[in-house]
Structures are given as C-alpha cells and as structure tokens.
Amino acid sequence: MKGKLVIDGNSVYELDEECIRKKREQDKEREKEGKGRESKRR
Numbered sequence: 001m002k003g004k005l006v007i008d009g010n011s012v013y014e015l016d017e018e019c020i021r022k023k024r025e026q027d028k029e030r031e032k033e034g035k036g037r038e039s040k041r042r
Contacts, residue, residue, distance in 0.1 A: 002016075003016050003017060004017060
C-alpha cells in the first residue's frame with residue numbers, strides 16, 4: 001500500500017493514493033453520466 005503523509009502544524013494525515021485514485025475515477029464516471037442525462041433531456 002502506498003500513501004502520502006501530510007503534516008499540518010501538529011496534525012499528521014496519511015493519504016491512501018489508491019483510494020484517492022478510485023474516488024477520482026468514480027467522480028469522472030458520475031460526471032460522464034450527468035452530461036449524458038443532460039443531453040437526453042434537451
């Protein structure tokens with residue numbers, strides 16, 4: 001598992017890069033579906 005550490009003052013966060021990649025892919029799919037629905041409505 002790959003991750004990134006983000007240090008913000010006294011707080012430390014670990015980001016899971018694979019999770020972020022999956023989330024971005026899901027967002028792109030939703031965006032495509034949304035655009036498709038808009039064009040069908042017109």
